[in-house]
Amino acid sequence: MTAEVVQATRSERTEYRYNGPRHLLAVYEQGERREGETLVEGLPRSTLRDFKRKLVFVPAGHEYSDWQEPRALTRVVYFYFDPAKMPTLPQTDAAGVPLSPRLFFEDTTLWDTAVKLRKQIESAAADNRLYFEALGVVLAHELVRLNAGIRPVEAPVRGGLAGWQQRIVTSYIEEHLSEQIPLATLARLVRLSPYYFCRAFKQSLGMPPHRYHNSRRIEQAKTLLAKPELSVTNIGLTVGFSETSSFTAAFRKATGQTPTGYQRSLR
Numbered sequence: 001m002t003a004e005v006v007q008a009t010r011s012e013r014t015e016y017r018y019n020g021p022r023h024l025l026a027v028y029e030q031g032e033r034r035e036g037e038t039l040v041e042g043l044p045r046s047t048l049r050d051f052k053r054k055l056v057f058v059p060a061g062h063e064y065s066d067w068q069e070p071r072a073l074t075r076v077v078y079f080y081f082d083p084a085k086m087p088t089l090p091q092t093d094a095a096g097v098p099l100s101p102r103l104f105f106e107d108t109t110l111w112d113t114a115v116k117l118r119k120q121i122e123s124a125a126a127d128n129r130l131y132f133e134a135l136g137v138v139l140a141h142e143l144v145r146l147n148a149g150i151r152p153v154e155a156p157v158r159g160g161l162a163g164w165q166q167r168i169v170t171s172y173i174e175e176h177l178s179e180q181i182p183l184a185t186l187a188r189l190v191r192l193s194p195y196y197f198c199r200a201f202k203q204s205l206g207m208p209p210h211r212y213h214n215s216r217r218i219e220q221a222k223t224l225l226a227k228p229e230l231s232v233t234n235i236g237l238t239v240g241f242s243e244t245s246s247f248t249a250a251f252r253k254a255t256g257q258t259p260t261g262y263q264r265s266l267r
Helices: 109-123 127-148 162-175 183-189 192-204 209-225 233-240 244-255 261-266
Strands: 002-007 016-018 023-040 052-057 066-083 103-104
Touching: 002 016, 002 109, 002 244, 023 103, 023 109, 023 127, 052 109, 052 183, 052 233, 066 109, 066 127, 109 127, 127 162, 127 183, 183 209, 192 209, 209 233, 209 244, 209 261, 233 261, 244 261
Parallel strands: none
Antiparallel strands: 002 066, 016 066, 023 052, 023 066, 052 103
16 A cells, blocks of 8 residues: 645646546645536546545556536545455355445544554654554455445454454554553444453453553553663653653552662663
């Protein structure tokens, strides 16, 4: 998958055309025009004026054209997918069925994942490739599931989290280590209810999500305590503890030592 973010900077007529060997998903974060027309081969033309938060899907080999005289500056993210590497759904009647074109549609699952990817692309500090790739895999899977008419369902807990679910959740925790992360937020990332997510997470990682989050904080604190120039108070704040006393209590419970004692033992 490749992607590009396009932001119009002037209110003047624009045109866009695409007909290529890759699938195209256009995600319109901003879009409003006075005049214009959009065409995806195989579908009726559209003159929709307000297409903010709309999606367009163009299968490989289909023509896509759009022109507009904007009322507001357009902002759109284009995702391009290699058809040969798209996931398949072998256990459904839709296996092998070509993906269908879609023009100015809405889908919350696709939208949320696409926006997360765009934020990763634009973040100056974006260095977690695994999280980025996992989101890309989710986006591709949801496109295929949408084409098959399949909506997100609860996954069986017996096998715990799938590999891609585990990668997304653990990467998200690492990137938000110092924050309070609601259970519902983690569950939404992998399309599970909080109840099923908590059970699957514990089965896969051996502990509940909140305990795993706390253990990762303690491990990060150990790394920082190896730097003598950092104070225990600052380290506690860095890993998400608002008070030194709560940091000390959590660290002692996990390691059997106070942060100060651990820091001294490294010298």
